Amino acid sequence: MMGHKAPLVEIKNLSKSYRRGNQIVPVLEDITFDIEEGEFLALMGPSGSGKSTLLNLIAGIDKPDRGMIKVAGVDISRLSETELAQWRSANVGFVFQFYNLIPVLTAFGNVELPLLLTRLSRKERREHVKTALQMVNLSDRMDHYPGQLSGGQQQRVAIARAIITDPTLLVADEPTGDLDRVSAKEILELMGRLNAELGKTIIMVTHDPHAAEKARIIRHLEKGILNASAQARL
């Protein structure tokens, strides 16, 4: 064991509810847990249990009603919209179920997007994008548009876009939900490698037990309450 180190993500008494008409629907209730740096966490649970909501809160694209989310020492629940946007661009990489690539941009253009917010020169950006696409094994598809790529390939482009700024945290909401078995396996292996070789901390929401197997820790959400039976694996 190394010296005592604070966890990368600290979540304390987190609550979130949505308003539907004049009815308040609680989604997350009093959630507390930590995620260590370099972790690969799978978040499971039935549909509507609040997995996406929790992931969005950790990734800073939504705000909690109550509680605290600290990521690498920063309490992101206290940041303003603008600060939060900046924080996201520097610290979080996103992978979505439906890839969410920009259809009018090539694979290259899509991966380059997050770099447009940095001070990197055109040439530096080019280098970074090439490296990222190499990492997901798509160097030969750089100039293809999303419509010309298979689902698995699109998701790999999305992963390249998520890691291009070298974020500390990678969040993925059902990244294999829309893929066939073979492609899903590829994506999971890729994520496993990012975690093992590059030390990326990954939080992945999934329905698929096979997918969850790749993770080192699985947590279950049930009606907005985190199940205590956290399952640790090797």
Added chain:
Amino acid sequence: MHLLKLVFKNTFRHKLRTSLTILGVTVVILAFGLLRTVVSAWYAGVEASSASRLVTRNSISLVFSLPISYKEKIRQIPGVKLVSYGNWFGGVYIDEKNFFANFAVEPKSYLELYPEYILPPEQKAAFQRDRKAAVAGEKLATKYGWKIGDLITLKGTIFPGNWEFVLCGIYRGRDKSTDETQFFFHWNYLNEMMKVTAPRRADQTGFYLIGVDNPDLAYEVSVAVDTIFKNSLAETLTETEKAFQMGFVSMSEAIVVAIQMVSFVVIIIIMAVLANTMAMTARERIGEYAVFKTLGFGGWHIGALIFGESLCIAMMGCTIGILFTFPIARVFGSTMETYFPVFHVAMKTIYLDIAASLLVGAVAAIIPTWRAINVRIADGLRRIG
């Protein structure tokens, strides 16, 4: 720079929708340009009139004439530099439908008073020499294929008979606003015929044209003229040429106002059309904008994308519209020459085209941008798939 490329790519994502919207803007800019040009053509007479020229006419109505003896009295009024006079002749060339303005005027003073009618010196001399000489504007001469030396017969409507003239000069306009469709000849020719055929109508003139030394004194001079002839048999009404021309235009002012309103209404319509296009576009892309926001792009970036696309469509339509305005105005102008002797697209109209298009593009983007910026990221992402 990268975003600009994205704006262009976005613009042509729905080729049909974008093309139709651009076509709409094009048609509107074309209509706007032509309508504005019609309005300014309407005021061309007013525009071309000089502040240092006054028109004196019978105070009862233009139909009544004034004695030629008034000329000397007017000349003696302080501030008056030059006096000319003339009659609206109202002659018809071959057929009723060949309408153009024709006047009987005192040649020397008239040409002096209208330096904007440019006539070569030898033509000017020839015009003044020959009693039956006439001068026509270049547009008019071109229209009927007249050449110097041609015999032209006008059928009198107010002054009966067939009147023969020799075309001695063809004038060109000094300014773009100068009317090149006028026809004028010697007042003496008309008067001598009147002495023979209708002595009661002889030695009468329809109007006096007064050149003043100083435009600032125009009002004082006009009051002085009207005062002299107060309580005489034919009282006068003197006003600046501008006011006089305005009098003609104001008879049809309601039409001009209507045309002007239509020209603004078409702009408002295209604003609604483009706003609708942009709203549809932005709604479809709410998910994409959410992705941009997720990646850390701010409201400014989203705004730039939507405003950029909207302005891109508006300005493309504007450019094509302006390019088409000139040839179409030329065709329109030559077929409508009888009604609009001066019909050219003013630079101001082009600036208005551009300003209107920028406005349309910007206004159309406001609500879609506001919506795209304010949608919560989580809700925006939910709309994908």
